[in-house]
Amino acid sequence: MSFLIAPLTIACLSAVLAALIAVIDRIVNNYGECQIDINNGTKVLTVKGGEPLLSLLSSEGIYLPSACGGKGSCGACKCQVETDIGPHLPTETPYLTKEEIKDKIRLSCQVKVKSDLSINIPEELFNVKQFDATVVSIKDVTYDIKEVVFDLGDETITFHSGMYIQIVVPPYDKIKGTTQRAYSMSSRPLDHNRVELLIRLVPGGIATTYVHEHLKEGDKMGLVGPFGDFRRSSTDSIMLCVAGGSGMAPFKSILHDMIDSNITHRDVWYFFGARSLRDMFYMDEMYAMAKENPWFHFVPALSEPQPEDNWTGETGLITDVLDRFIKNTIGADKDMEGYLCGSPGMINACNNVMTGNGIPLEKIYYDSFA
Structure with a gap:
């Protein structure tokens, strides 16, 4: 039995060390309640600190655009942080211009809320909603592009043609958490109860693989939007x-x-x-x-x-x-x-x-x- 003593000792020590680390993390990183002041008092949120600004805002119904779902790879979730929270991170600077850095623009997915913050976001983002949509139609328009139509039930959406929406992909197979991806809407703006998307299969893509291999008519899916500044100008050009x-x-x-x-x-x-x-x-x-x-x-x-x-x-x-x-x-x-x-x-x-x-x-x- 002596040959089991060393492995068991190591296992016990590892378990104790893991528990100790967890306790220290809860103590050291317990930031308590923090306030997020949005647009000079337009909204003031009380949240539990320690999470990224992007996810804390979305948990309170304030949705910033995030084409990559908060992975730090799209640069879309920008907001102005008036509070001094230190220098910009290396994960932020590739997505920001010199002018944006000077104006205190940050990527909200990279900002960990540790204390009270004062931020500014575009006013139109207060109108962004999360919809519990139902898939009513899936059609193959080519061998690798599907037209997917969602019904919003009793909810309505108002958007300009050219805007996009984010789909919320649930965990599946080896994907453990939810994922959000952005897709331009192909719907008519006058159709306020439906959203139509064209989704091309990207090999290895989390969202596109789910849509092409798992999503079925009648399924529920979260949609977040609308977002985007891409729209027809009012000129005669x-x-x-x-x-x-x-x-x-x-x-x-x-x-x-x-x-x-x-x-x-x-x-x-x-x-x-x-x-x-x-x-x-x-x-x-x-x-x-x-x-x-x-x-x-x-x-x-x-x-x-x-x-x-x-x-x-x-x-x-x-x-x-x-x-x-x-x-x-x-x-x-x-x-x-x-x-x-x-x-x-x-x-x-x-x-x-x-x-x-x-x-x-x-x-x-x-x-x-x-």
Whole structure:
């Protein structure tokens, strides 16, 4: 039995040490009750300290945007912290400009509440809600993109076309906690009881894997929103819209909103890029919309059309197609604005094409999470 004494001794010591660490942690890190003053007394919250500011705010019904669900990888959950809480962390600075750092902007997911705080957030965030939604429809629009429609029951949502919402993914398989991810809404703003999303499968993605492999019609899912500043401006400038894949979502919402609101005084050029025909969707709807509305021009393009596609439309990278149309069809001398939804690489390439054709960066719009 002597050979068991050493392992048992080590196990007992480890258990005692773990218990001691837990006790010390509760004593040392017991920050007690803390007050969070929001917007100079507009709201004052009393919370238990020791948790990230983002999660404490959400537990009190104040939702800041968080495309990554508080993992510190999106930079969306910004707020101004008036209280001196020390220097910015290395996990914050990559997402903040020099001006934002000077203005005391912080990432709320990286700020641990240890004492009373005074913060400022945009007023519209007081209108953000969490919805207990029901999945009423799931459709495959391509081999890797699903159209998911949620019913909000007795709740209603008010949003501008182009805004996004965060889905709350429950624990599943090896995923132990809840996860939030942001998706642009493709719904009509006048439909206040439903939310439609286009969700593309990302290999290894926590949220997209859940939606594509686990979510079923009739399931409940939390939605948090609306968020975002991406929306149609009120100018008369020509709108150059560029997207690919699930980037279709905000433009479907914007276009239907313009039709529903009888906004017909400005031209809209919509450039939609895909690799091959199997990546294209909503083609009939877009073509029908263009036929019925002379101000709308739909330009789909394939970068790698397959022989079986029998494609007769535009070919090449969507940025090259965009450049050709600006120079040869629309006219680079026209007053234009850019609207983008896609990967960071596509957005950067479109920025280069548009600025190269005289469109200033301040007239090119997109959401940073896209």
